[in-house]
Amino acid sequence: MSADPLLDETIDPAEVAVEEGANEGRPDDRVDDERHDEENRLKPEYVRAVRLALEEDRKGEVYELVEPLHPADVADLLELFDTDERTDLTIAISDLMTGEVVAELNDWVREEMMEALPADAVALIADQLETDDAVQLIEDLDATDQRAILAEMEAEGRAAIESALSYPEETAGRLMSREFVAVPEHLTVGDLIDYLRIHGTVLGDFFEVFVVDEAHHPVGTCSLSWILTTPRKIALTDVMKRDQTLIPVQMDQEEVALMFQKYALISAAVVDESGRLVGQMTVDDVVHIISEEAGEDALLLSGAGDGDINEPIREAFSSRVRWLVANLGTALVASLIIAAFGGAIEQLVALAILMPIVASIGGNAGTQTMAVTVRAIATNQLTKANTGRILWREARVAILNGVTVAVLVGIGTALVFSVPLGAVIALAMVINVVTAGLAGVLVPVLFERAGQDPAVASSVFVTMVTDSMGFFAFLGLAVASGLVS
């Protein structure tokens, strides 16, 4: 064997230089094949072919079409279909409907499918899955269904799921995997390899081995690559990393995700209150959490709740209408302010024409600052230690923004209406944009300090502040300046 192809530490850059436009002939077996487009989505023509075969009841053809897909792609295909088609497809490809497919399904779609199946069928699927995936399968079902399914399951799997369900949702205890490798401190690298060769085949993929003391407390972690590259006679305690990141069972998934990101973890030990190793979290499970937690803020800020295109219509309606009604309340405050200046508007209809501009720009400026603040809080970048500095920073950005926009609107108004009205609207703009900047920081920060998720309700409050202040500053200044009485 030659050393050259075995260890590629550096590659001649000349060999990897990209020819511009040279995009053809990609060797990937998943991207850009006859079923996937260049962004790895199932091609509409492919989906149409499956749908057509399904409608015309050519089950054999449906099976042939779906069979080459990766389980994650089978899940994607199911999600693209509507409820009736999904049922037909499931029947047509029943033996391709593995636990892996079910685990990859969107939460709403999975819940809907599980509710439609009898308890013993769900139990059969749950028995195939790893504990964490099986938990996901049944945690959203109601308690009666859960009990019925658990009763049908094998004892071992049932016990693990019951243990997981005893922890609150979205905590490490609920999400952790109960399969892991823990070894005592006195082993050598060779002992461990011999043991794994004999007993390790029953395990799935694992990336790290945890070293524990007699009390089953983790004392260190060994990456498999160190084990493979260290002489057999070396003691594990000499190669293991002692500086570990331990995850308490009660830790919220958002914190777990931040820990994995911050310390670039591949897996981490989960410990109970007394410090005993009870499970592990691995990065392939955490990536879903990271994506979910980072993505949900855009949805929460917009007032769309858990917004997902697979959410049942009545749930989408009830989570969204709540915020629309809340927003009605804040719009009412704005209307009351306008009503207080009804006389002024009757005298000078230009006020009615211009007032939405002040409110709209203020609202936009507030939303910008709020989005930045919420993201900074979510990533632990904005803490008590730097709130003052960030508030001052945002105030300065707001002054720059406010003055720029005020000059534009002020000149435009002066040209179309009058110079005094231009001055009034310009001043109102500066006041409202600066107010928006301060509210955009303070509202989410105060929600966070009060123990609330700043993404959930900040929007309504910031909008209320910017709308009310916009109308009040503009109409109030118009009256105060003597433009109208």
Add this chain to the structure above:
Amino acid sequence: MSADPLLDETIDPAEVAVEEGANEGRPDDRVDDERHDEENRLKPEYVRAVRLALEEDRKGEVYELVEPLHPADVADLLELFDTDERTDLTIAISDLMTGEVVAELNDWVREEMMEALPADAVALIADQLETDDAVQLIEDLDATDQRAILAEMEAEGRAAIESALSYPEETAGRLMSREFVAVPEHLTVGDLIDYLRIHGTVLGDFFEVFVVDEAHHPVGTCSLSWILTTPRKIALTDVMKRDQTLIPVQMDQEEVALMFQKYALISAAVVDESGRLVGQMTVDDVVHIISEEAGEDALLLSGAGDGDINEPIREAFSSRVRWLVANLGTALVASLIIAAFGGAIEQLVALAILMPIVASIGGNAGTQTMAVTVRAIATNQLTKANTGRILWREARVAILNGVTVAVLVGIGTALVFSVPLGAVIALAMVINVVTAGLAGVLVPVLFERAGQDPAVASSVFVTMVTDSMGFFAFLGLAVASGLVS
């Protein structure tokens, strides 16, 4: 050695049951210690202690305070400080300022620090780092600075960085690691282990071994846990996974992130146009991309650009004011519509009082739908194959929302003003909320089809549609119904 502590596949659930409220005595060495709060953020008291020691020029104390921190926490500490404090801190802890700390810094903070350092100092840091981190260090600097730093670097590192920089930003070629293990097909598991024991110590952590043919094309992947649990005499080609996910060098980081999530990858081979293995991406690098890509939509939708609390003020100003000015344009459209109905408002000032309600609720409904749509597009859930179904779904949600809100506002208006005005505003509400729902889906979908990022500009257009339609429907119906002339 007893089998029991060695392989924990199942744990007695009784042993891990959580006692409610039992939250004390967590054994974690990073969470809840004297420097971190329960969410793993640096405690304000700790930050204050460092700041005070720094201000009073007690360098030794600063060093002692910072020394126990993980490099990722040193990076967090630097980010919490302002520019001047950062420089002082860097000097006080200079030998703790490892490459790892620099790699963990926020992009803006790192760029600012690198710009302040002479080229040879940056080169010294870059030489310590892995290629992907070194690239991140210098990719945002201007070309002259880049050349000066590269000239000071060691030849090997320089060549790898130059190769990376030859690929566009945010592509696999730019981000991949050039260190990986590739082995020929004819090896057995034993051959590989022997080889790794001799030569593998020079490598960092790795999780998978790539098997390549003579042309250096990847033919399979071996997870280290399979290698450790398989008898030595078995051929690698018998344990490797042939169904691989290959990443083309030109692939955008967003697609890379989605592939890692979808197929639960730990590492993946990166191949050039001719299918040769040229690098690897590992999940610990991808988690940052996942978080960034999922989180940026909330910022883009709000018009805050790359919004980050560490972004320099002038850049925050320029990226935000652009959208405020664009919004001014859309607000102008709304004002023109109001102006067209100036006479009606003079006759009935209640119109001016109520019109912001119609526009505001419409804007909110549009934002909800838009956020859901943008997220579904970003996660490849909304494709050409299901656009029609999703549009119909959102239309139904919008009708439910619109009718609910219309009834509330209609009744309120009828009580306060008049029944005909209540009817007019209720109808305008339904029209505007339904329009908002359709625009919330169609605007981002059309941007996506046109090859644009739907998160960037959708807001402005959706707001323009909902504002204009809100004022037009309400004021137009008021005139058409004969309420005003």
